[in-house]
Amino acid sequence: MRDPAAFVRGNTAVARPPLVPEIALHLATEVTPLWQATETSLARGAVPPPFWAFAWAGGQALARYLLDHPELVAGREVLDIGSGSGIVAIAAALAGAAAVTAAEIDPFAAAAIALNAPLNGVALKIETRDLLDRTAAGWGVALAGDICYEEPMSSRAVALLRRIAARTGRLALLGDPGRAYLPREGLIERARYLVPTSRELEDREGREGVVFEVLPG
Ligand SMILES: C[S@@+](CC[C@H](N)C(=O)[O-])C[C@H]1O[C@@H](n2cnc3c(N)ncnc32)[C@H](O)[C@@H]1O
Secondary structure: OOOHHHHHHHOOEEEOOOOOOOOOEEEOOOHHHHHHHHHHOOOOOOOOOOHHHOOOHHHHHHHHHHHHOHHHOOOOEEEEEOOOOOHHHHHHHHOOOOEEEEEOOOHHHHHHHHHHHHHOOOOOEEEOOOOOOOOOOOOOEEEEEOOOOOOOHHHHHHHHHHHHHOOOOOEEEEEEOOOOOOOOOOEEEEEEEEEEOOHHHHOOOEEEEEEEEEOOO
């Protein structure tokens, strides 16, 4: 598949996540066909799963929290780690962030973010290099929605959130619905939402999406 944007457009419909209806995204209408399409027609397993085609419960919770508390990001430089569809980055931009970087290593996700940002009238910087081992310089607020499902990515992402949190005046927030690698310590709960989910994707009709402040390591 040479044209990720065409693949995104051809396998999604524009929809609004239930907890964040302010935001429009190119999303999968059914789970299984898209998962199969990425496995079979896209280079047989060499392509990551289409995380970008779903608004994950942790991302929806964090996006809701930002739209309801715009003062947390307004006027600040924001980094969204593991951006997927871009839902959290778009929420930060809508909340008035001065600049938002959506960090995402999957080129299909980057294409989805590039399509989703203008749908919502916002501009994002999309960074496809892996930033997780970087120093904390530059960003005032670091965000991550639903990134605690896989190691070692989860630990590396949380470590970056903690490095940013350690700088004076900085804030790091994580949205998570109880994934396997959610840290047990060093988090303060800020908000909790019931996020409608599909049985096909999450094996249940709702998950509790929790927004945590991430404390320095
Ligand atoms: C479950 S998705 C969450 C997407 C979105 N934040 C949400 O909540 O809907 C996690 C995303 O992290 C991305 N990811 C994995 N490793 C990464 C890395 N090293 N840097 C940036 N993104 C990464 C994956 O490609 C995937 O799109």
